[in-house]
Amino acid sequence: MASKVIHAFYNDDDVLMHAVKKVKAAKHHIEEVYCPFPVHGLDKAMGLAPTRIAITSFMYGCVGLTVAIVMMNFIMIQDWPQDIGGKPSFSYLENMPAFVPIMFELTVFFAAHLMVITFYLRSRLWPFKEAENPDVRTTDDHFLMEIEIHGNEQELRDLLMDTGAVEINITEK
Incomplete structure (x- = not known):
């Protein structure tokens, strides 16, 4: 009905x-x-109720930071260590100051892109959706x-006017 x-x-x-x-x-x-x-x-x-979307944004940023750390450790330390400008790449901690911009950028990248996806899914906005x-x-x-309206049509009409x-x-x- x-x-x-x-x-x-x-x-x-x-x-x-x-x-x-x-x-x-x-x-x-x-x-x-x-x-x-x-x-x-x-x-x-x-x-x-207040939104909890900021909590998911923080978690997505943490995921991005973790991916950045694991990726840089694997690429620059374990898989292909190189002596660049006299700086040996034998430990992650010795080279971490050079990796800070990458960690920042991947944190922001993951948080921003996953928040857009979360917003669209939560709002049920997908391609070809009817308005x-x-x-x-x-x-x-x-x-x-x-x-x-639950049988109170005139009361609601008067209140809204x-x-x-x-x-x-x-x-x-």
Whole structure:
């Protein structure tokens, strides 16, 4: 069975923030808010849990650092040791200051690229995916708040009109 949702459109991010706070205070569950640009503080106003993506970024950086150390030790010390400029390559620790830029670059490389992949997978953004945006105006200049209706249509409509919605539509989800 398809459920009915109400779409409230706003044309200002400050009005949207006030509306989200008012709707949450009235104990309604906001399904999603579609915005043309990031709105600072919207996640807290909606009551969303803080992201743990920074933890994965740190772990990816650690993986990159480990790969850099193992790679440089194998290539420059074990597999093909060379006497470059009078510096013997017989131990990793003696040559580590020369390897610091490589360690830094691979740490950043792994963290950045794996974070992009993680973001796309977590957001379910893959090639040829259909857009989930319910209205194209939310990519230009409007904000849309989506709330599921549970037999309280008129109450929600009145509440959203009081919050400054410029347009209210009811659709099947």
